[in-house]
Amino acid sequence: MKTVALNAESPKAAVFLDRELSQLMFNRRVLAQAEDKRIPLLERLRYLCIVSNNLDEFFEVRVASLLAQGALNNDPALDATLERISGECHALVMQQYAILNTEVLPQLRARGVHLVRHNDRNEAQRAWVKAYFESAVRPLLTPIGLDPAHPFPQVINKSLNFIVSLSGKDAFGRGTAIAIVKAPRVLPRVIRLPNELSKGGGTSFCLLSSVIHAHIEDMFTGRDVIAYSQFRVTRDSDLWVDEDEVKNLRQALKGELQGRQFGTSVRLEVAKNCPPELSQFLLDQFSLAPNRLYAVDGPVNLVRLAELIDEVQQPPLRFEPFIAGMPAKTANLGIFEQMHKHDILLHHPFQSFQTVIDFICVAASDPQVVAIKQTIYRTGMNSGLMEALITAARSGKEVTVIVELMARFDEEANINWADKLEQAGAQVVYGIVGLKTHAKLALVIRREVDGLHYYAHLGTGNYHLTTTRLYTDFGLLTSNQAIGSDVNEVFIHLTSLTKPHKLNHLWLAPFALQNEIIKAIRNEARIARSGRPGRIIVKINALVDESVIRALYAASSDGVKIDLIVRGACTLKPGVPGLSENIRVRSVIGRFLEHSRIYYFRNELAHDVYLASADWMTRNLFRRVEVAFPVLDKVLKKRVIAEGLNPYLKDNSNSWELSADGQYHRHKARGKQTEFSAQRHLMELLGSTNGIS
Incomplete structure (x- = not known):
């Protein structure tokens, strides 16, 4: 060849x-x-x-x-x-x-x-x-x-x-x-x-x-x-x-x-x-x-x-009405007690964003909560979540909000919220000049019997109540103290402008994210060269960064099987002999806007799964503050793969495959194949009465 x-x-x-x-x-x-x-x-x-x-x-x-x-x-x-x-x-x-x-x-x-x-x-x-x-x-x-x-x-x-x-x-x-x-x-x-x-x-x-x-x-x-x-x-x-x-x-x-x-x-x-x-x-x-x-x-x-x-x-x-499901709750336990027992994975819009709103609202009124920190990229003109932060600030809690004023076409709404938050006594910071703060993070610090505890929400999408009903995204609620500590370090970095400490789990742009992505790709290539299976599956909105694409080409040449689910722009040429014959690229366009970012690396059956705010674009990797975070719980890791990746690779109803000439060809059920829509499958799996924790 x-x-x-x-x-x-x-x-x-x-x-x-x-x-x-x-x-x-x-x-x-x-x-x-x-x-x-x-x-x-x-x-x-x-x-x-x-x-x-x-x-x-x-x-x-x-x-x-x-x-x-x-x-x-x-x-x-x-x-x-x-x-x-x-x-x-x-x-x-x-x-x-x-x-x-x-x-x-x-x-x-x-x-x-x-x-x-x-x-x-x-x-x-x-x-x-x-x-x-x-x-x-x-x-x-x-x-x-x-x-x-x-x-x-x-x-x-x-x-x-x-x-x-x-x-x-x-x-x-x-x-x-x-x-x-x-x-x-x-x-x-x-x-x-x-x-x-x-x-x-x-x-x-x-x-x-x-x-x-x-x-x-x-x-x-x-x-x-x-x-x-x-x-x-x-x-x-x-x-x-x-x-x-x-x-x-x-x-x-x-x-x-x-x-x-x-x-x-x-x-x-x-x-x-x-x-x-x-x-x-x-x-x-x-x-x-x-x-x-x-x-x-x-x-x-x-x-x-x-x-x-x-x-x-x-x-x-119109489309038939869809009622989002709620995650299964542990009987008689509040949100913090639930998070103590296990991490909570949310898959929007198939599962309601209300759990995230409840998390912030409960924190705002809980006398044991001493601080709330949150990033805001897009949130809309009307937001109960932002009102909860204002309430928390007025009640004397330490509220820190990183408001991205340069969120394109949402600048006016964000400026208005920044004004209201400051008037309520919140500490408002506008991210880093020249770097958009695109990470989706919320941190609650709560005083408990054995000291201060971190409770964090990390997501792939915005804290925007309208888009959470229209965009597919993942969110993770966790009381893992190592992850909470990482999130707190990110906030300290953004407010103090000091170099962030070494993080335990998070990949942070513009410092480490691109390097960690390429390192993970090269690790799969090393595994493949040794004769063992190398496997990468990625779901993102856009793929245009040349350094990452070149790493994917090299991994393909080494025998790594790569599936890329890219909703929008993709400048990688798939299926070129000697360059990318092991790479397939597909795009899914359906009722909901595909917005979640998932990075999967097989890694000798460790099955590393990261959720992220970042697409594989140069601007995201080098000109924005972005976070990729691991899903550590094995059960939830399987859920991300089973819900966020596998159905999209199986979709033959709303999926398109990219060829090397830049053209897309629609997948269709052929012969005795049953038509399968990833989004329809997830609506049936997670909607209304089918809550999954």
Whole structure:
């Protein structure tokens, strides 16, 4: 067998897939859910909205970053990458709107859910829309006719706007030909029509954009509207602060948040029938090249159609309701007594996050608890867990909260919580400037008969009540004093900025995590070279770090069998003879967002299992504070393997396999095979009455 030469100088294209195109391939897999006829119609619409939301962030962050690099460096390779991204994005968007217009909306109409456009409205509906426009919309509109005294207005990131071409003279006898109309952000984008106006007893809606379209001429008395189009601009939304100059990160970020809405333009969306001269006018205003234009066959912001999903009351059009299970409890024992008896493993969303909330709430009110320490990356605007921390601080407990202010798109919520926590008397620290604190840790210190005891929660996901119902994650509640001591050392490190002591069990980034991962991979390679089985199974959200990938390639060449379950971007090329023939990569896209990170190493039947907050990305390993923690209890270790890994390797319903050319191929049950869905299996195993401790 020919072995592919692999060293630091190997051409990247020969051994790595393109990261951005790999991320777009993930969105193609999500889009396939919108095409899947097994999925209820409103959920198919939701997947279309998810793709739009993902693409927004892709442009706001990844494309914006590449364009900024291109502006600084004349790099033909970067230009070629941007061209490939543009081609793939245009194809993806075209397919997205085709699914919406030819499948989802017609099938919803057949089920009595109507998104009524202006030309399809009957006389009564048009009269109602006109009245709504006059009473609720027109008073909030401020058309701007462009002239030297009325320059092109500031357009907020991802806002809905209209460009209008006018004929004739304005009220002052001048030929102002272009006007801009901003849609009010306070109004809903999806408007429900009265029941008596719905067809056949169904439910009818219209879009705010359609309402404004229908009556845009009413805004320009005495002028003829020649043409018009809705438009939306996407801007660079990454926040940046000068680490050398900033004195107070929270105050600096408050200022930066104001400017996020007006970052550099990176994409322009217009209606499909927008005249070329208007499109070009907008491209010129936003300094965008022609390939940054997306002419779409429908509303320019599909994300807002999620409002329709929330309004429709037809259970058959949604996933069946799912009630998360609760872990089995030891009779008459509180949370601390339970943790004394055994560690508690939680598998969300199949098991409720309520146990974690109870842990913090009980700690907040327990007079024996003297201190609570917690990291917060994302938690949402409303959080009972954060309120419990505030209560604990007000009651005189030592409360320390590491709030990550740079959690992308959650900065404002985190700043608000930081303010409230400080007002309550909590010690609030904003992590490490330049390193996002992404670790998911909570520590309770309790005074007991024989001294102070640690009780810890370590997780793979955020302390966010909404995402805990939508994302798959693992959490561990433990009273293991060695692990608790490690967690406390991490908090001391984050607050004092001192070098952390040697940890007993935790792998901590940016100091040791990458090194420990590679060491574990190389250990499996050493075992395989000696003629014994080497085995690695990893479940993560993304795999793009070159040092880890090279270690995996080397282990594959030594005979280690490697399965990688990677939800999103993966730049490793699997199945290449002499390079990665022992590596398989699959992605699972289902009802819930796969979010847990699991590292499994067979290690001579020791079966080492680590759960982690970190994906195998360079940013996670070197530019974030991350923690990987072992599952030490043998019973719980078997549970992680049986629930978090094996079902996903068996899935032939929602899984996709990656080939060396970067394409994904969907697994399907063949012949006499029974269709198997990992998520469905876990819902049945752990949901409602099937609690497992």
